Amino acid sequence: MIDSATALERFIALTSIPGRSGEEADVARQITDWLVQAGVPAEDILHDSAHQHSRIGGNCGNLIVTLRGDDSLPRRMLSAHMDTVPVCLGAQPIVREDPALGKIVTSSADTGLGADDRAGCAAIVTAIQARLEYARQNPDARLPPAVATFLIQEEIGLVGARYLDRELVGKVDLAFNFDGGTMDKIRHGATGGERMQIVIRGHASHAGVAPEKGVNAIVIAAKAITELQDRGLMGLIEIDGKRGTSNVGVIAGGEATNVVTPEVTLKVEARSHDGAFRGWIVDQIRAAFEKAATEVRDVSGRCGTIQWASQVDYEAFVLPEDHPSVLQATGLLQKLGYDAKCEVANGGLDANWLYQHGIAAVTLGCGQSAIHTVDEHLLVDHYLAACRFAAEVLIA
Numbered sequence: 001m002i003d004s005a006t007a008l009e010r011f012i013a014l015t016s017i018p019g020r021s022g023e024e025a026d027v028a029r030q031i032t033d034w035l036v037q038a039g040v041p042a043e044d045i046l047h048d049s050a051h052q053h054s055r056i057g058g059n060c061g062n063l064i065v066t067l068r069g070d071d072s073l074p075r076r077m078l079s080a081h082m083d084t085v086p087v088c089l090g091a092q093p094i095v096r097e098d099p100a101l102g103k104i105v106t107s108s109a110d111t112g113l114g115a116d117d118r119a120g121c122a123a124i125v126t127a128i129q130a131r132l133e134y135a136r137q138n139p140d141a142r143l144p145p146a147v148a149t150f151l152i153q154e155e156i157g158l159v160g161a162r163y164l165d166r167e168l169v170g171k172v173d174l175a176f177n178f179d180g181g182t183m184d185k186i187r188h189g190a191t192g193g194e195r196m197q198i199v200i201r202g203h204a205s206h207a208g209v210a211p212e213k214g215v216n217a218i219v220i221a222a223k224a225i226t227e228l229q230d231r232g233l234m235g236l237i238e239i240d241g242k243r244g245t246s247n248v249g250v251i252a253g254g255e256a257t258n259v260v261t262p263e264v265t266l267k268v269e270a271r272s273h274d275g276a277f278r279g280w281i282v283d284q285i286r287a288a289f290e291k292a293a294t295e296v297r298d299v300s301g302r303c304g305t306i307q308w309a310s311q312v313d314y315e316a317f318v319l320p321e322d323h324p325s326v327l328q329a330t331g332l333l334q335k336l337g338y339d340a341k342c343e344v345a346n347g348g349l350d351a352n353w354l355y356q357h358g359i360a361a362v363t364l365g366c367g368q369s370a371i372h373t374v375d376e377h378l379l380v381d382h383y384l385a386a387c388r389f390a391a392e393v394l395i396a
Contacts, residue, residue, distance in 0.1 A: 001130045001391045004384050010034070011122040011383060012093045012105065015114045020089060021156045022051070022058040024082040027118075031082075031125055031150055035065060038129045039136075044068070048165035054153055062151050062160045064168045067128065067394065069145035074173035074324075076146040076393050077359060078127065079161075080120025081154035081179070081350060085372050088114035095380070103380040113376040117154070119366035119383050120178030124148050127390030134395050146394050147172065154179075154350055157195070157313050161353035172359045174325050176393055177351045181365025183336070183382045183389070186329050188362050189318030189344035190352050192275055194282055196268040198289055199307040200253075203298060204262035212299040214260025217253060220304045221264055224292035233284050237272075244272030244281050245346075273316045273344065282310060314352035318344055325362045332392050333364075336385050364389065 019027040032045055044066040051058030063082070069075075084091075091107040091114045098104050107113045128148060135143060147169055151160030181187075200221055205214030225248055228234045237244045246269065253264030268285060272278035286308055293304040319326055321342055333340040351361040367382025 001134065001395065002126055002384070002387045007122065007126045007384060007387045008095070008380065010126060011119055011378070014122050015091055015093045015118045018089050019083060020086050021083040021153045022054065022056045024058070024152050025060040027082045027121070028060050028063045028150060031063060031121060034125050035128060039132045040065060040067070040128065046168055048168055050152055050160050050163035050165070053163040054159045056153070056156065058152060060152065062149055062164055064165070065128070065148040066170070067131065067146040067148070069143040071145055073142065073144040075171050076144055077149065077169070077172045077175040077361065078124045078146070078390055078393060079149040079151060079175070079177045079350060079354070079361065080124055081117045081151040081160060082121055083153055083155050084114040084116065084118065085112065085155050087372065087374065088112035088376070101379060105378040105380060107376070110374055112372060112374055113378060115366070115368040115376060115378040116180040116371040117178065117368070119368055119378055119386065121150055123178055123366055123383065123386040123390050124150070126387040127394050130391040131394040143395060151350055158348055158350055158353050161350035164353070164357060166357050169359070174328055174393070175354065175359050175361035176325065176329060176390070177349065177354065177361045177363040178366050178386060179349060179363050180368040180371045182367060182369070182379065183333065183365055183385045184338050184340050186326060186333070186340050186342045186362050186364060187345045187349065187351070188321065188323070188326050188342050190316065190349045191271045191273050191346050192278055192316035192352070193269060193271045193313045193348050194278055194310055195313050196270070196282065196285065196308070196310040198266045198268060200264050200266070200289065200293065200304060201307070202260070202262050202296070202304040203302055205260045205298070207258045207260050211260055215296055215298050215302060215304045216260045217264040217304060218261045220289070220292045220296045221251060221266060223296060224289040227288045227292065228285060233281065237281060242272070242274055242277040244270060244274070244277050246270040246281055246285065271346070275316055314348045315356060317352060317355040319360050319362065323360060325360055329362050329364065332389050335392070336388060338385070
């Protein structure tokens with residue numbers, strides 16, 4: 001149902017367009033041009049205003065494409081995200097043969113490739129084109145109604161999926177999200193994550209003349225982090241059969257060695273498949289920093305303070321393995337020659353927020369490997385299989 005050479009050319013063209021988070025407009029424009037040329041009515045291609053809710057703004061919202069069909073059939077949804085991480089800027093995709101992996105696409109520049117997730121976008125465009133060609137050749141065929149969503153700002157917190165205009169999407173019975181990985185896994189669930197920002201405020205003093213008159217915010221941070229590490233609350237956390245993770249990812253502050261540092265800012269995260277346990281981890285992190293702030297004092301007894309902010313990036317979810325989307329994915333992958341296994345992801349997916357919107361989506365890979373690195377590459381066989389899978393969804 002697909003032209004493999006054209007599908008690969010489409011991926012290469014799309015991957016060559018710069019489009020990090022917040023700068024997806026050129027990618028959306030190319031996708032729109034292809035779809036209109038293929039025969040999708042312009043009025044069925046819309047943008048929502050998701051970018052207006054983003055902390056960074058952005059130059060476009062989610063691209064939402066309606067494919068009209070027989071409303072007596074289950075309505076399907078395909079989704080992928082348009083943005084890439086910054087390491088992929090300037091990618092120059094080339095096709096080559098690898099002795100172990102077969103045909104792959106890499107970047108000839110010292111950059112990431114951006115297959116995460118331009119491969120998903122290209123696969124969906126390929127599938128839509130295949131559907132329209134099939135309809136022209138089979139004018140009496142009953143095709144299912146469908147919607148395709150090309151989402152923004154996934155890489156900075158699933159922004160597009162979070163603020164997706166649910167009314168523009170409409171009813172969804174079966175949903176399939178494309179992201180990184182190979183075609184032999186069906187991710188039917190994912191962990192939940194919460195992000196924290198902690199501002200620690202101490203008191204400045206001259207570090208050589210009167211250090212005892214200062215309260216060092218860095219010392220407060222070190223004391224809190226050490227306590228959490230010693231209690232097994234940093235990194236992998238396993239307590240009473242419950243599992244989660246936490247990480248201090250960013251710490252910034254201080255301007256000179258001769259000043260007792262009065263302020264530092266930390267960015268921290270916690271994850272767990274158990275929402276209540278994740279909440280407990282977050283509470284322990286906050287308590288450790290509040291305690292450390294009161295324990296670090298200057299000669300007069302002054303202590304530090306903290307300013308706390310946290311936000312749930314995405315809630316955990318798991319679809320039962322007999323859910324229609326899981327069963328449909330399993331059957332189509334078997335048809336394509338894959339003995340796919342179900343798994344629950346330890347990272348966030350657009351599917352987390354789709355689930356919150358009442359859209360129960362499974363997530364599949366398109367052959368993207370070593371994502372977010374300069375070694376990123378696309379396994380061409382898996383990518384073409386993803387194109388065929390998406391075409392089956394839109395036609396069968």
